[in-house]
Amino acid sequence: MKLSHLSETLIGSEIVKLGGEIREKIRQGEKIYNYTIGDFNPSIFPIPKELEDAIVEAYRNHFTNYPAAEGNLDLREAILSFTKDMEGLDYGINEILVASGGRPLIYAVFRAICDKGDKIIYAVPSWNNNHYTHFVEGKHIVLEATAENNFMPTADSIRPYIQEATLIALCSPQNPTGTTFSKRELEAICDLVLEENKRRGKNEKKLYVMYDQMYWHLTYGDIKHYNPVSLRSEMRHYTIFIDAISKVFAATGVRVGWSFGPADITSKMKAILTHLGAWAPMAEQKATACFLSNNREGIKKYLAHFKNGIEERLRKIYEGFMKLKNDGFTVDAIAPEAAIYLTIKIELAGKKTADGKILKDQGEVTAYLLSEAKLAIVPFYAFGADRSSAWYRLSVGTCTIEEIKEMLETLRNALKKLS
Numbered sequence: 001m002k003l004s005h006l007s008e009t010l011i012g013s014e015i016v017k018l019g020g021e022i023r024e025k026i027r028q029g030e031k032i033y034n035y036t037i038g039d040f041n042p043s044i045f046p047i048p049k050e051l052e053d054a055i056v057e058a059y060r061n062h063f064t065n066y067p068a069a070e071g072n073l074d075l076r077e078a079i080l081s082f083t084k085d086m087e088g089l090d091y092g093i094n095e096i097l098v099a100s101g102g103r104p105l106i107y108a109v110f111r112a113i114c115d116k117g118d119k120i121i122y123a124v125p126s127w128n129n130n131h132y133t134h135f136v137e138g139k140h141i142v143l144e145a146t147a148e149n150n151f152m153p154t155a156d157s158i159r160p161y162i163q164e165a166t167l168i169a170l171c172s173p174q175n176p177t178g179t180t181f182s183k184r185e186l187e188a189i190c191d192l193v194l195e196e197n198k199r200r201g202k203n204e205k206k207l208y209v210m211y212d213q214m215y216w217h218l219t220y221g222d223i224k225h226y227n228p229v230s231l232r233s234e235m236r237h238y239t240i241f242i243d244a245i246s247k248v249f250a251a252t253g254v255r256v257g258w259s260f261g262p263a264d265i266t267s268k269m270k271a272i273l274t275h276l277g278a279w280a281p282m283a284e285q286k287a288t289a290c291f292l293s294n295n296r297e298g299i300k301k302y303l304a305h306f307k308n309g310i311e312e313r314l315r316k317i318y319e320g321f322m323k324l325k326n327d328g329f330t331v332d333a334i335a336p337e338a339a340i341y342l343t344i345k346i347e348l349a350g351k352k353t354a355d356g357k358i359l360k361d362q363g364e365v366t367a368y369l370l371s372e373a374k375l376a377i378v379p380f381y382a383f384g385a386d387r388s389s390a391w392y393r394l395s396v397g398t399c400t401i402e403e404i405k406e407m408l409e410t411l412r413n414a415l416k417k418l419s
Helices: 007-011 014-027 047-061 073-087 100-115 129-135 155-164 181-197 233-237 263-276 282-293 294-324 362-372 401-416
Strands: 096-099 119-124 140-142 166-169 206-212 239-244 257-260 332-335 341-346 393-397
Touching: 007 129, 014 362, 047 282, 073 096, 073 257, 073 282, 096 140, 096 263, 100 129, 100 166, 100 206, 100 239, 100 257, 100 263, 119 129, 119 155, 129 140, 140 155, 155 166, 155 181, 166 181, 181 233, 233 239, 233 332, 257 263, 294 332, 294 341, 294 401
Parallel strands: 119 140, 119 166, 166 206, 206 239
Antiparallel strands: 096 257, 239 257, 332 341, 341 393
């Protein structure tokens, strides 16, 4: 049966496909080190106790009806106050929109700004920009980011395409790489956008930036998070932020996200989401408002503990990969910067297994790692990168400290079997 063009042409998720293989192996009793999920094991990383208690209390107080379409007023006020205190961004109540996590808000940005055929710039690897561009029938302007630039797009890579573009989709800290924009590079991109918008006539559509900063609280060592509006105040007219409690409070299933940006765009996004019914649940909104408003010290304490746990795992695995590299194995990794991800390289295409089979491509390498090393990680080609890329996302949100040594040893043994 012929269905819509969108449904007939939508590309299936490589991550979902890999997840199915992992679940089947686990069902059959295999021990799998599953580092594919951009999520948290609640028994290791629970949401803050104050937030949990507030959610339970909100349901007991029967906050089970529809919330306001744009998000309850008390929550929007709490988010704006929290964002001003924590990031120095000062926005008005008509410039913020609440929804059930970041995904519907990202969809609404694409829908509110882009028409069919509009050029949308995004770098790969990156999370879902290719699919959202497909949703709106935009023209993909794909920048292949490289290890030399920490897999972040640069102003030089954007410049050749900027005059005809409608939207630039940026994310920092980046999913899937766990890397970040430097101040200098983000300033250069902002200057490009501002210069281009000055060039465009009054009746021309402006160039906008969607800035996904879902992981911005989770930076490590000397790494600092930067955003377009703090670096260039004029970028306020052209930047739409995406944020949420999902990652910063290990609350992926609580589904409270928000965007803020120009009021005219926010109102159009609200109109789109009103028809989708993508609001965050009433009780969770009430609880999040209470949590963000009355708990600054508790939040700082939670974040300190939470970040230490994530960073410890990232650094232990990074150090393990550096030891493997120093011992002559064809692996590499980028030092942890942010988020819950480690960017690793496992370059095995062309090598021969113990039973004489040649690993012909990166898909076969991924399958070998899963079958022999019991290691489940997501290849960068699942995030739009070239299928020959030997780089992977490794997520630590569900792993224990104790299993890391065991995982690295199992990987070492699998690598030893290759020739």
